[in-house]
Amino acid sequence: MKKLKTHFAFLDEGSKKEIRRATLKAVAIPGYQVPFASREMPIGRGWGTGGLQLTLSLVGKEDVLKVIDQGADESVNAVSIKKLVHSTTNVELTEATEDATLIQSRHRIPEIPLTKDQILVLQVPMPEPLRTYEKKEYITKMLHAEKEYSGIWLMLFEQIMKYGRTSTDADHPVLVNERYVMAPSPIPRFDNPKMHHSEALILLGAGREKKIYAVPPYTDVASLAFDDYVFQKEDFSGEACHLCGATDVFLDELVDDHTGKTIYQCNDTSYCVDRLNKLEQEEVSTVDA
Amino acid sequence: MGYVAVKGGTNAIEASIQRLKYERLKGKEVIEVETILKTMRQLVDQVMSEASLYSPYLAALAIKQAEGSMEEAVFLLRAHRSTLPRLYYSQTVNTEAMFVERRISASFKDIPGGQILGATHDYTHRLLDFDLAAETKADIEKWTNQWMEEIKEIESHGELKHFPKVVDYLREEGLFPTYPLNNENPDDVTKKSLAFPASRSERLQILTRGQTGAVTSLGYASLRGYGQVHPNVGEVRVGDVPIYVASSNENTEAKDDEYYIGDVKLTEVESFVPVTTKNERNEMELNFEIGYGICYGQNETKAIAMSILDQCLENQDNPFSTHDEEFVLYHIDSVESTGFISHLKLPHYVTFQSKLDSVRNVKKGRAEDEKA
Structure with a gap:
């Protein structure tokens, strides 16, 4: 048997209990940032330690874990996190989104809709959506308590005045359960709508900033926008994945080594591989028939 | 790719x-x-x-x-x-009972107990010692034996000496306010995340575990002009203090039941900072407050810088960043600052793609406006 040197799931039970308590509170108050002590983890602080602590506090022996970094299962940091969780728990790992019970992700929500049997853990670098215009935590806490969000509306308004449109990129702020303005973590705007009435529980963990927050299943999540300047996702109209042909997915923009032309490819690598496998099967079965 | x-x-x-x-x-x-x-x-x-x-x-x-x-x-x-469970809090450590190796005051020449220079780089000339390149075990033996012989001849003072705190002398004169001891358990920043306004115990914990360079830089900035604290170093002491934990038997409070769990070496600094206060008759008075610095091991620069920042954060009605507890406490931790800076090396393809989209759309919008 493989020798486990550290405690199951790395953290001592006292720490896990504390994280779970913060998580329960986060679920009870959708979009509210719950402070927690946040342990130092054996991976860089700023490299997904908030997500990792959530994952380690939740993972049980029966869980099947998937870790993605910016859409890719095999990205270096996803591999590193998977390796750490696996070496301290021996849980089963997967790349297939539908097989996972626990999915830790950095900055993407998978293309396949998640189910109520799954938990999505998102890594968060900057949990405070109001930080862009208010530097002090002491003040932003009060602004949230008083639901005083005119600053963030003004920020969007100013963008329209300056650029003729809102110019947010990833991490476009959302209003959760008609109460808290929340940073959805730097997922592309493309993924924001996936949070709305998600069947899966979405937990967000910021390790360095020591905050946990949540979007419970079937919760209203609205991307901040004006009636006359509506929320817009990244635009990939007319483009398709050069491998699997998928449209209406978030695409990576690449340069073809041979032709020097811009090509597009699914950002969600396991989604792409899955489609390719299915296409191949179909081709095989057509030949058989 | x-x-x-x-x-x-x-x-x-x-x-x-x-x-x-x-x-x-x-x-x-x-x-x-x-x-x-x-x-x-x-x-x-x-x-x-x-x-x-x-x-x-x-x-x-x-x-x-x-x-x-x-x-x-x-x-x-x-x-x-x-990964380590946190089982106890120690009893309050009394640094007056420190086994002192070094203890100096920059405020008084003749402090009760005297100045003890101990081991320090302070008075060395920073010249590279090329002899060290060829240092042998025999050299080390020879030097240490000789040194041991030499110090034998120095008269021993007999009993171990107790070194009173320099500040006690000034307290007697009424130049420092005397506060009741606060022996409450500290707010543990490793168990509960920092909230603002922070308690002094939280501030001191974050400062003492701060990155040496960061604590030094901010203390220096405050001293040089981006702050309002200009201290005199009242006392720097370096030495070992014993750590005790209370007996798990809650019914006994007797000292005899405490467990000694070992010594830690500390550097402790008390800086004297002049402050303006009001007396009972509402007249302005000058008084002194203490800026407190402490850290594991011998690290005097850090401890002194910490003592400056402690006083800065005691007086936050001040426009300088070094007096802003969120600015100081959020940015001096080594693991946090190096972690977030280094995370920039992670792939940011998705976020950058999103930013590209945003910039392109703004440009496209501008171009269409011009056509129209």
Whole structure:
């Protein structure tokens, strides 16, 4: 048997209990940032330690874990996190989104809709959506308590005045359960709508900033926008994945080594591989028939 | 394409880790943990202080593993610290009872008990000693034996001496306010995250585990002009203090039931900072307050800088950033600052794609406006 040197799931039970308590509170108050002590983890602080602590506090022996970094299962940091969780728990790992019970992700929500049997853990670098215009935590806490969000509306308004449109990129702020303005973590705007009435529980963990927050299943999540300047996702109209042909997915923009032309490819690598496998099967079965 | 090929991340990581190991081993020399422990005293001290874990042996091991990188060694110890259950709080440590190795005051020439220079680089000339390049064990033996002989001739003062705090002398004169002792358990920043306004115990904990360079820089900035604290160093003392934990039997409070769990070496600084206060008749008066600095091991610069920042944060009605507790406390931790800076090396393809989309749309919108 493989020798486990550290405690199951790395953290001592006292720490896990504390994280779970913060998580329960986060679920009870959708979009509210719950402070927690946040342990130092054996991976860089700023490299997904908030997500990792959530994952380690939740993972049980029966869980099947998937870790993605910016859409890719095999990205270096996803591999590193998977390796750490696996070496301290021996849980089963997967790349297939539908097989996972626990999915830790950095900055993407998978293309396949998640189910109520799954938990999505998102890594968060900057949990405070109001930080862009208010530097002090002491003040932003009060602004949230008083639901005083005119600053963030003004920020969007100013963008329209300056650029003729809102110019947010990833991490476009959302209003959760008609109460808290929340940073959805730097997922592309493309993924924001996936949070709305998600069947899966979405937990967000910021390790360095020591905050946990949540979007419970079937919760209203609205991307901040004006009636006359509506929320817009990244635009990939007319483009398709050069491998699997998928449209209406978030695409990576690449340069073809041979032709020097811009090509597009699914950002969600396991989604792409899955489609390719299915296409191949179909081709095989057509030949058989 | 870059370092996130669709497949192959696992192998690439494995190869990188092997390469790192090779870098540590390629010189084919073994450095014993014991050697680091016995020759890199101040490095070990600094790592323990920034990691806020007092274990010279583990700090030395971390230094070996980290190939001498401060941020890595501190990180290793902090991560190890996370796995340890926190079972006790010690009894309040009385630094007056410190087994003093060094103790100086920059405020008074003749302090009760006298100035003890102890071991310090302060009075050395910083000239590279090329003789060290050829130092042998025999040289070390010879020098230490000779030194031992020499100090034998110095008259011993007999009994161990007790060194009163310099500030006590000024308290007697009424120049320092006397506060009742606050022996409440501190708010533990490792168990409860920092909220603002922070308590003094929280501030002191964050400062004492701060990155030496960061604490020094901010203390320096305050002193130089971006702050309002200009201290006199009342006392710097370095030495060992015993640590006790209370008996688990709640019914006894007798001192005899406390358990001695070992000594820690500390640097403690009390800076004297003039402040304006009002007396009973509402008249302005000048008084002194203490800026307090303390850290594991011998690290006097850090402890003095901490004492400046402590007073800065005691007086936050001040426009300077060094008096702003969120600015100071959020940015001096080694693991946090190095972690977030280094995360910029992670792939940001999705976020950048999103930003590209945003910039292109703005440009496109502008172009269409011009046409119209």
